[in-house]
Amino acid sequence: xxxxxxxxxxxxxxxxxxxxxxxxxxxxxxxxxxxxxxxxxxxxxxxxxxxxxxxxxxxxxxxxxxxxxxxxxxxxxxxxxxxxxxxxxxxxxxxxxxxxxxxxxxxxxxxxxxxxxxxxxxxxxxxxxxxxxxxxxxxxxxxxxxxxxxxxxxxxxxxxxxxxxxxxxxxxxxxxxxxxxxxxxxxxxxxxxxxxxxxxxxxxxxxxxxxxxxxxxxxxxxxxxxxxxxxxxxxxxxxxxxxxxxxxxxxxx
Amino acid sequence: xxxxxxxxxxxxxxxxxxxxxxxxxxxxxxxxxxxxxxxxxxxxxxxxxxxxxxxxxxxxxxxxxxxxxxxxxxxxxxxxxxxxxxxxxxxxxxxxxxxxxxxxxxxxxxxxxxxxxxxxxxxxxxxxxxxxxxxxxxxxxxxxxxxxxxxxxxxxxxxxxxxxxxxxxxxxxxxxxxxxxxxxxxxxxxxxxxxxxxxxxxxxxxxxxxxxxxxxxxxxxxxxxxxxxxxxxxxxxxxxxxxxxxxxxxxxxxxxxxxxxxxxxxxxxxxxxxxxxxxxxxxxxxxxxxxxxxxxxxxxxxxxxxxxxxxxxxxxx
Ligand SMILES: Cc1cc2nc3c(=O)[nH]c(=O)nc-3n(C[C@H](O)[C@H](O)[C@H](O)COP(=O)(O)OP(=O)(O)OC[C@H]3O[C@@H](n4cnc5c(N)ncnc54)[C@H](O)[C@@H]3O)c2cc1C
Ligand SMILES: Nc1ncnc2c1ncn2[C@@H]1O[C@H](COP(=O)(O)O)[C@@H](O)[C@H]1O
Numbered sequence: 001x002x003x004x005x006x007x008x009x010x011x012x013x014x015x016x017x018x019x020x021x022x023x024x025x026x027x028x029x030x031x032x033x034x035x036x037x038x039x040x041x042x043x044x045x046x047x048x049x050x051x052x053x054x055x056x057x058x059x060x061x062x063x064x065x066x067x068x069x070x071x072x073x074x075x076x077x078x079x080x081x082x083x084x085x086x087x088x089x090x091x092x093x094x095x096x097x098x099x100x101x102x103x104x105x106x107x108x109x110x111x112x113x114x115x116x117x118x119x120x121x122x123x124x125x126x127x128x129x130x131x132x133x134x135x136x137x138x139x140x141x142x143x144x145x146x147x148x149x150x151x152x153x154x155x156x157x158x159x160x161x162x163x164x165x166x167x168x169x170x171x172x173x174x175x176x177x178x179x180x181x182x183x184x185x186x187x188x189x190x191x192x193x194x195x196x197x198x199x200x201x202x203x204x205x206x207x208x209x210x211x212x213x214x215x216x217x218x219x220x221x222x223x224x225x226x227x228x229x230x231x232x233x234x235x236x237x238x239x240x241x242x243x244x245x246x247x248x249x250x251x252x253x
Numbered sequence: 254x255x256x257x258x259x260x261x262x263x264x265x266x267x268x269x270x271x272x273x274x275x276x277x278x279x280x281x282x283x284x285x286x287x288x289x290x291x292x293x294x295x296x297x298x299x300x301x302x303x304x305x306x307x308x309x310x311x312x313x314x315x316x317x318x319x320x321x322x323x324x325x326x327x328x329x330x331x332x333x334x335x336x337x338x339x340x341x342x343x344x345x346x347x348x349x350x351x352x353x354x355x356x357x358x359x360x361x362x363x364x365x366x367x368x369x370x371x372x373x374x375x376x377x378x379x380x381x382x383x384x385x386x387x388x389x390x391x392x393x394x395x396x397x398x399x400x401x402x403x404x405x406x407x408x409x410x411x412x413x414x415x416x417x418x419x420x421x422x423x424x425x426x427x428x429x430x431x432x433x434x435x436x437x438x439x440x441x442x443x444x445x446x447x448x449x450x451x452x453x454x455x456x457x458x459x460x461x462x463x464x465x466x467x468x469x470x471x472x473x474x475x476x477x478x479x480x481x482x483x484x485x486x487x488x489x490x491x492x493x494x495x496x497x498x499x500x501x502x503x504x505x506x507x508x509x510x511x512x513x514x515x516x517x518x519x520x521x522x523x524x525x526x527x528x529x530x531x532x533x534x535x536x537x538x539x540x541x542x543x544x545x546x547x548x549x550x551x552x553x554x555x556x557x558x559x560x561x562x563x564x565x566x567x568x569x570x
Contacts (some may be wrong), residue, residue, distance in 0.1 A: 162432055229547050244476065
């Protein structure tokens with residue numbers, strides 16, 4: 001499965017002068033990728049002879065996220081090292097090359113999105129590179145032989161039941177499972193599990209013809225100046241209705 | 254002339270209002286505007302679409318007639334239409350369905366796509382979106398043959414631009430898909446979808462239990478609002494996780510967001526900070542949200558909400 005090293009959601013992000021974020025903050029495994037790891041490990045427990053590999057594209061520090069994945073039960077890990085940032089097209093090309101160099105996977109699990117840049121795209125590009133079917137936001141997963149049944153969440157709680165064959169790519173949603181947090185012995189064991197490092201440049205990936213380039217980034221300043229509404233409950237309710245109707249213009253009546 | 258297409262989504266037989274906002278993003282580009290629609294919906298949508306500046310409505314079918322819902326098939330058929338009409342710029346919604354289709358189209362074309370944009374400039378090929386769960390805002394440039402953008406629902410409002418649109422059929426040629434959609438199970442359809450609602454009223458720990466959420470649903474109905482929740486309310490099992498707003502829940506941009514008994518954590522704000530007006534009802538004048546909103550009501554929500562529901566029912570009859 002693919003796991004990404006991302007800034008902790010509780011951390012304060014500071015944007016430096018070079019449009020890069022100040023990296024002196026805690027980084028964690030992307031939350032949905034935990035669901036991806038959990039599902040892969042569960043599948044291994046059911047099918048016995050599976051080899052569960054965690055793959056990431058990132059800086060050397062992303063090793064921490066791979067170790068967490070191994071503490072959660074992955075057998076080994078691959079770190080594709082690159083100092084620069086990548087859009088989802090080149091990320092997918094890199095992950096695809098690293099995965100294919102290692103062998104042909106039956107299933108690739110990813111998270112449904114990464115919380116740092118909310119692309120929702122890497123798994124689709126990855127599936128296109130691997131030429132296999134893909135679904136995202138899976139909340140239920142079952143496998144019989146080479147057939148996979150997944151339930152994906154759609155709008156307003158609608159559920160879509162889908163069937164496909166392996167190999168395939170599955171983007172894990174939050175409700176797919178409850179990730180179990182590793183215990184100390186697992187964490188210690190994970191330190192000894194094999195981790196292969198590959199330099200991105202050694203994968204010989206051609207530069208894609210298209211790309212998404214960030215040209216500017218700035219922190220958001222929270223600029224809201226609260227107006228206090230007070231009075232009795234009835235007076236307050238009247239004022240709220242007034243705001244809804246006159247200021248926001250969202251009431252028909 | 255340059256051609257721009259907008260992927261149209263329908264709900265209950267009508268064009269989703271958020272799509273009209275996405276169309277308005279294409280207005281100032283003096284391009285020929287195409288609307289791509291599926292499944293026999295062209296006739297129903299023609300009038301609305303031409304009233305908002307669409308020049309050509311393309312109804313996509315296949316050799317076997319209307320294409321039943323299958324994201325893989327829809328994406329492939331959409332690509333064939335883009336290629337047939339020589340359209341290089343595609344806009345859609347960053348809704349659940351839109352994300353699914355746009356990402357698939359982008360992947361199959363290996364095209365650049367910026368998801369969840371709050372603004373786009375189609376001549377410069379740039380788009381603005383939030384980063385790091387809303388703590389930063391960035392501008393992106395797409396480079397390549399195609400340019401795809403998923404617009405955040407409600408980030409832009411609909412702008413009428415009456416004209417006449419031509420209705421055309423496009424027949425895609427589809428092979429068997431590697432995805433088989435067995436069934437689509439409907440959720441609670443009488444409730445307004447969070448990501449597309451104009452008004453959201455959300456409850457947090459202050460709601461105390463599941464039953465009390467009924468007063469929010471009751472208040473939401475007369476103003477056609479959607480009901481949201483903080484993670485605490487979801488984790489406690491009071492409401493379904495599909496209602497969670499925030500970092501690990503939904504990202505919403507309603508015109509009005511009313512937070513009841515929610516303290517305003519960074520993670521909650523990540524999901525609703527782009528709302529037009531934020532209103533907070535909280536007992537604690539020092540709760541974070543009371544300093545980061547537009548209207549602060551320092552009171553007990555159990556007094557305010559029922560009073561508000563009564564007033565709303567009076568005016569909507
Ligand atoms: C990785 C991560 C991801 C997270 N993702 C999310 C997310 O997606 N969404 C999210 O919401 N949270 C998320 N959280 C949790 C977040 O940090 C907060 O714990 C949570 O948002 C707090 O919920 P709350 O405001 O309902 O509860 P509290 O912080 O406990 O606030 C309750 C508020 O209700 C007020 N109150 C109580 N009774 C009343 C009353 N009768 N009338 C009026 N006011 C009253 C209190 O004064 C208080 O301010 C995440 C946390 C982490 C670590
Ligand atoms: N650099 C990366 N390394 C490994 N996996 C990644 C990387 N970027 C994205 N992914 C995977 O792709 C999913 C979707 O990411 P995104 O398209 O950025 O929202 C994530 O949940 C990860 O599983």
